[in-house]
Amino acid sequence: MTQRTTARPEGRRPGPGRPRRAAGRWSAPARPVWEEPPGRAGLAAKGTLLVLACLAVLFPLWIVVVTSLSSKKTITETGGLVIVPRDLTFVAYQELLGGGQVTRAAIVSVLVTVTGTLFSMTVSVLCAYGLSRTGSLGHRFILLALMATMFFGAGLIPTYLLVQTLGLTDTYLALILPSAVSVFNILVLRGFFMGISPELVDSARIDGAGDLRILWRIVMPLSRAVIAVITLFYAVGYWSAWFNASIYLGDQNMMPLQNVLIQLVQKQEIPVGLGQAVKAGNLSGLAVQMAVMVLALLPVAVLSPFVQKHFRKGMLTGAVKG
Amino acid sequence: MTTLDTETADPAAEPGAHRGGLRRRARRPGPDGARGRDRRPDHRTGRIPLGRRFRRDRTLLLMTVPALLLVLVFNYIPILGNVVAFQDYDPYVSTNGVTAMLESPWVGLAQFERVLSDPGFRHAVENTFVLFLLQLLLFFPIPIALALLVNSVLRPRVRAVVQAVLYLPHFFSWVLVVTVFQQILGGAGIIAQTLREHGHEGFDLMTDPEVFKFLVTAEGIWKDAGWGVIVFLAALAAVDQDLYEAAAMDGAGRWRRMWHVTLPALRPVIALLLVLRVGDALTVGFEQLLLQRDAVGPGAAEVLDTFVWWTGLRSQDFSYAAAAGLIKGVVGLVLVLSANKAAHLMGEQGVYRK
Numbered sequence: 215m216t217q218r219t220t221a222r223p224e225g226r227r228p229g230p231g232r233p234r235r236a237a238g239r240w241s242a243p244a245r246p247v248w249e250e251p252p253g254r255a256g257l258a259a260k261g262t263l264l265v266l267a268c269l270a271v272l273f274p275l276w277i278v279v280v281t282s283l284s285s286k287k288t289i290t291e292t293g294g295l296v297i298v299p300r301d302l303t304f305v306a307y308q309e310l311l312g313g314g315q316v317t318r319a320a321i322v323s324v325l326v327t328v329t330g331t332l333f334s335m336t337v338s339v340l341c342a343y344g345l346s347r348t349g350s351l352g353h354r355f356i357l358l359a360l361m362a363t364m365f366f367g368a369g370l371i372p373t374y375l376l377v378q379t380l381g382l383t384d385t386y387l388a389l390i391l392p393s394a395v396s397v398f399n400i401l402v403l404r405g406f407f408m409g410i411s412p413e414l415v416d417s418a419r420i421d422g423a424g425d426l427r428i429l430w431r432i433v434m435p436l437s438r439a440v441i442a443v444i445t446l447f448y449a450v451g452y453w454s455a456w457f458n459a460s461i462y463l464g465d466q467n468m469m470p471l472q473n474v475l476i477q478l479v480q481k482q483e484i485p486v487g488l489g490q491a492v493k494a495g496n497l498s499g500l501a502v503q504m505a506v507m508v509l510a511l512l513p514v515a516v517l518s519p520f521v522q523k524h525f526r527k528g529m530l531t532g533a534v535k536g
Numbered sequence: 537m538t539t540l541d542t543e544t545a546d547p548a549a550e551p552g553a554h555r556g557g558l559r560r561r562a563r564r565p566g567p568d569g570a571r572g573r574d575r576r577p578d579h580r581t582g583r584i585p586l587g588r589r590f591r592r593d594r595t596l597l598l599m600t601v602p603a604l605l606l607v608l609v610f611n612y613i614p615i616l617g618n619v620v621a622f623q624d625y626d627p628y629v630s631t632n633g634v635t636a637m638l639e640s641p642w643v644g645l646a647q648f649e650r651v652l653s654d655p656g657f658r659h660a661v662e663n664t665f666v667l668f669l670l671q672l673l674l675f676f677p678i679p680i681a682l683a684l685l686v687n688s689v690l691r692p693r694v695r696a697v698v699q700a701v702l703y704l705p706h707f708f709s710w711v712l713v714v715t716v717f718q719q720i721l722g723g724a725g726i727i728a729q730t731l732r733e734h735g736h737e738g739f740d741l742m743t744d745p746e747v748f749k750f751l752v753t754a755e756g757i758w759k760d761a762g763w764g765v766i767v768f769l770a771a772l773a774a775v776d777q778d779l780y781e782a783a784a785m786d787g788a789g790r791w792r793r794m795w796h797v798t799l800p801a802l803r804p805v806i807a808l809l810l811v812l813r814v815g816d817a818l819t820v821g822f823e824q825l826l827l828q829r830d831a832v833g834p835g836a837a838e839v840l841d842t843f844v845w846w847t848g849l850r851s852q853d854f855s856y857a858a859a860a861g862l863i864k865g866v867v868g869l870v871l872v873l874s875a876n877k878a879a880h881l882m883g884e885q886g887v888y889r890k
Contacts, residue, residue: 241691242690243690245690248780248781248785250790260685260689264685264689264698267685267702270758271704274719274720277726295719337603337606340602341602343596344597350593351586351590351593351596351597352593356600359604363607363611363612365869365873366865367868368614369618369844370841370844370857371620371844371854371858372618373610373614373617375627376613376614378632378633379632380609395603395606397607426595429599454709454711454712472711475711479711479715507712510711515704518700519704522700
């Protein structure tokens with residue numbers, strides 16, 4: 215986060231009497247002269263609070279990961295969840311990813327997420343660009359029509375009846391189409407596109423570029439940050455979704471990963487085909503459950519920090535501009 | 537999560553800048569001089585004939601078609617489907633939903649009367665309201681406090697790491713969050729397990745209706761309080777640093793600066809988020825509650841959304857559920873609009889402008 219340092223440039227400059235040190239990103243920028251240095255108690259309190267907040271997030275995840283990697287013996291000895299890692303093993307993952315219910319569910323989830331995200335992004339970016347020029351024909355009306363949906367939802371039952379009437383039940387389209395467009399995301403993209411210098415767009419038009427080419431060649435490359443954020447939002451949405459699958463899909467074999475996770479953990483079931491391995495071998499049912507959880511959280515936990523520095527843009531440039 | 541106006545948080549992008557500089561006072565040029573859109577002729581004067589405007593903008597219009605179609609089909613057409621709330625809808629009377637709607641008998645407001653006199657519905661309203669209040673009281677202040685805390689960290693790397701950790705749970709699905717809580721607080725969870733090892737009675741917070749509402753709030757905090765920090769951090773970054781210096785020169789200490797400079801700067805954002813939350817009061821975590829409804833029972837976990845789901849999709853009483861859903865939708869709409877009105881009256885920016 216650099217806003218802080220640019221906001222007070224005097225913080226970066228080493229004072230005349232101070233030895234010049236390399237401005238590493240780990241070191242604190244110097245305080246402005248008027249700011250009193252924090253007391254020791256204050257620092258300690260602040261540090262404790264921050265560490266506690268981070269631990270509240272990380273400790274449960276640690277337990278899940280360690281348990282998923284523990285052997286049946288360790289889990290029996292500790293009587294359940296494992297906190298201290300001992301003789302770790304990947305046997306749960308090997309069994310889960312060696313084919314069968316969970317493997318299939320993971321593949322379904324990946325495919326739905328990738329297809330859905332591509333589809334949503336295409337539709338949203340096109341729409342956002344189409345609305346990004348104020349004063350274009352029908353621009354206000356379309357914007358209002360989109361924004362109105364943010365205030366009034368049609369409700370679960372009519373939506374369900376519609377999806378049924380369209381014949382989408384028991385198809386993967388039911389997991390993608392009803393939630394494909396997020397008006398909020400379109401507004402964020404549009405807000406960003408509107409901030410792009412019009413001289414650039416105009417000069418491209420004078421050179422003979424059509425709107426599609428301008429979007430592809432100029433607007434999108436300049437909006438990489440916000441596109442990354444919105445892609446993540448859509449992808450996380452598809453990856454985390456389970457409700458639509460639970461009401462629109464009847465076939466257990468079609469279920470995505472989250473729904474399988476509900477069955478496994480909430481109802482304490484063992485994945486189909488693994489019962490034997492759990493009874494006989496070195497595989498613990500608990501480790502299997504935890505391993506499915508890790509599979510469900512891994513992609514998100516790995517990808518989101520990369521986009522982190524752009525979150526602010528994704529959250530805030532969505533100004534509702536007339 | 538929210539639709540925020542840039543003006544509150546990011547003064548660099550000014551909404552309304554495209555209105556043209558002619559009618560308004562001259563604008564302060566931006567740091568990079570990129571205020572070119574001010575010079576663009578105002579299209580809204582309507583001096584260009586419609587046909588030419590259409591030819592000029594048809595590619596743009598075409599680009600919005602896919603999104604509009606999807607919104608039309610999945611957001612607007614279902615609104616019409618709410619007519620089943622005024623019927624005694626029977627899905628099996630015909631081969632598909634639309635013809636079944638046409639053939640089902642009309643019953644006027646009978647379904648609404650049934651809903652409003654149903655103790656189950658009233659109970660769901662009560663639960664929704666209590667949960668909303670709990671979330672407002674316990675959840676709402678936490679992101680503000682966390683933002684102040686994170687903002688006081690000066691080292692960029694430390695800050696980035698803390699932020700990454702705090703944002704993480706927002707991206708986990710409710711299935712994961714509920715499961716994590718179950719594994720820690722549930723009957724077979726880590727706390728009950730440790731207690732049993734030390735000879736105490738085990739317990740299961742996950743199925744205890746008494747504490748369920750606090751549990752739901754805690755889950756919400758774990759998942760989204762860190763994410764809520766972003767908005768406040770942005771507002772904090774936009775505070776003019778000279779204000780702090782001036783206050784310090786006048787002898788204001790650390791806490792007085794926070795009270796007289798930082799908090800007033802956060803006020804518009806806080807007001808806006810409060811308004812958004814109140815407007816959305818009837819939505820208190822549908823997926824989250826649905827996942828735990830079986831464990832704790834409908835007595836503690838039934839809210840409006842799960843009530844609609846249960847009566848409609850489980851008991852197949854479509855008309856009844858649609859009536860309940862419609863009540864929720866209309867009341868929700870009134871809430872959003874009046875919350876906005878309240879924000880305007882308070883002199884703050886609402887979600888939309890008048």
